[in-house]
Amino acid sequence: MxxxxxxxxxxxxxxxxxxxxxxxxxxxxxxxxxxxxxxxxxxxxxxxxxxxxxxxxxxxxxxxxxxxxxxxxxxxxxxxxxxxxxxxxxxxxxxxxxxxxxxxxxxxxxxxxxxxxxxxxxxxxxxxxxxxxxxxxxxxxxxxxxxxxxxxxxxxxxxxxxxxxxxxxxxxxxxxxxxxxxxxxxxxxxxxxxxxxxxxxxxxxxxxxxxxxxxxxxxxxxxxxxxxxxxxxxxxxxxxxxxxxxxxLAPVRWETVTVDRLDSVSSLDELERQVQVAWENQRSSESGAADVEWMVRVVLTGPCPLWGTLRGDEDRDLLASELREILGALEVTVLSEGVHPVLALDDHRERVDVLGEALRLAAAVRAGDTPLKNLDPADLVGIVTDEPASLARYVRELLEDADGEIAAHLLDPQSS
Ligand SMILES: [Mn+2]
The missing domain is CATH 3.60.21.10 (Metallo-dependent phosphatases)
Structure with a gap:
């Protein structure tokens, strides 16, 4: 049969x-x-x-x-x-x-x-x-x-x-x-x-x-x-x-491309070129990609001089629609939450200001030497646990690569 x-x-x-x-x-x-x-x-x-x-x-x-x-x-x-x-x-x-x-x-x-x-x-x-x-x-x-x-x-x-x-x-x-x-x-x-x-x-x-x-x-x-x-x-x-x-057999394929080398990207055109290169590299390493239409998710991450612009819906939408043309995709979605300012974080860690304090606190929690005893669980939306150890583990995971993001939030005048 x-x-x-x-x-x-x-x-x-x-x-x-x-x-x-x-x-x-x-x-x-x-x-x-x-x-x-x-x-x-x-x-x-x-x-x-x-x-x-x-x-x-x-x-x-x-x-x-x-x-x-x-x-x-x-x-x-x-x-x-x-x-x-x-x-x-x-x-x-x-x-x-x-x-x-x-x-x-x-x-x-x-x-x-x-x-x-x-x-x-x-x-x-x-x-x-x-x-x-x-x-x-x-x-x-x-x-x-x-x-x-x-x-x-x-x-x-x-x-x-x-x-x-x-x-x-x-x-x-x-x-x-x-x-x-x-x-x-x-x-x-x-x-x-x-x-x-x-x-x-x-x-x-x-x-x-x-x-x-x-x-x-x-x-x-x-x-x-x-x-x-x-x-x-x-x-x-x-x-x-x-x-x-x-x-x-599927005529439409869904793929995600992550672009993280954005340290020196300072214009829309350059950003689009970077995404295009990353996309083409990813395509060339895969088989069976001919003759399909793409639903593409572009994840931008890491330090980038354009981080502030990338926080705005309007700018992100324009980028997505231009990328759709450039990549010849059916749809492009841009996720840019992981983009943060290009900073010498180590310098900031030394300073006596709110950012310096926040970075030092994050580092201490990651290292496990802060008991988190002052965190009110009610402030941690979505976390339901009576177990301090798992709460601490969860918060440590949240802070894993968070320094850039913390800096972005504290330095962005529009960030709430
Ligand atoms: Mn099913």
Missing amino acids: RFVHVADVHLDTPFTGRSDAVRRRLRDASREAFRRAVDLAIREEVHALLIAGDLFDGDRLSFTTERFLLEQAGRLADHGITVVYATGNHDPGSSDTGPRLLDWPSNVHVVGDATPSKVLVTTRSGEAVGYVNAIGHAGPSESDDLSRALPRPAADLPEVGLLHTQVHSSVGSADHHPYAPSELTYLLRAGYDYWALGHVHLRQELADDPPIWYAGSLQGRTHAERGERGALLVDLTDRSGPTVAFRP
Whole structure:
């Protein structure tokens, strides 16, 4: 059995807080990525397309997406490709407007609740090549370990488990809600030839024998989802040597570039050149960067003569919009909170003034010889702890590289 494994497509994500044009492009990009996954399935003549949940972002399904999905399902039907779609927490099967209600063609199997479904996959001519065992989320906060409800496989043909789940040990799982939690140790001994997983948006191989994979999000949606995104092409024909290959498909990529050599930059043009050079250097060291559009976050940090200007929204917006042109990006966001004055901090540390006092205090706290006994916890917004040691550790972390920032705040007449 050969198939394409995708997950976390999140069609119709609202992308609030972005411009209309960018929002529209990102919504299109999610569909485009899915269309490319369908293209891949057809081109590679696979037997099945597996969707491991969160095909939709939420209840509201746009007309464009409804038309689009039925069209793509029809293309797969024309090529005799089976689709198995197990729902996730974003697109649960019980929803009133959810995925189950579309008029899917008969090649599409939607598994929208905790009743396991065993789907026979065949070649175009009807020869059986494997089974997909799928189970879905009925509601938005499934708390059961659904993996345990899937049946033991028979031995005759390759069998796959398809599931939207949070596997305890996966990288980045702490960033996701622990819905339908499962244990890697159980998945490993369940007897399947492959586990096609969704939920954690970072693509990763949890095991290689049998292969257990998160496909990751098909198209990144925030700066937290950087890097190449796409689908997995899986071949279980040789059951003792299965292959899994990543195929990048996302038309839009999210990346962050950090620029920290700004000590001698004293004009907008120079600053833009520095960012451009840093961006191009970063691009040249990466593969697979051709033919994509970029959502770029530029992080400016360290000493810079322009630090005061960079504190202003208006100036930062102008810089971002010019950088968008220069880098040829879809959107550029500039973060400049880490920029501070070019100062001989050591000189200031010696002085008997407020800045000198603040720098000496910060150094003392970092060194751990100040008990922080005069800090009223109520002043430390967001910190809830009764434990002085962890409070001290937290404050020390805050002050780790803070000298420049402290100086900026105390020297900036506009800083509050
Ligand atoms: Mn998701």
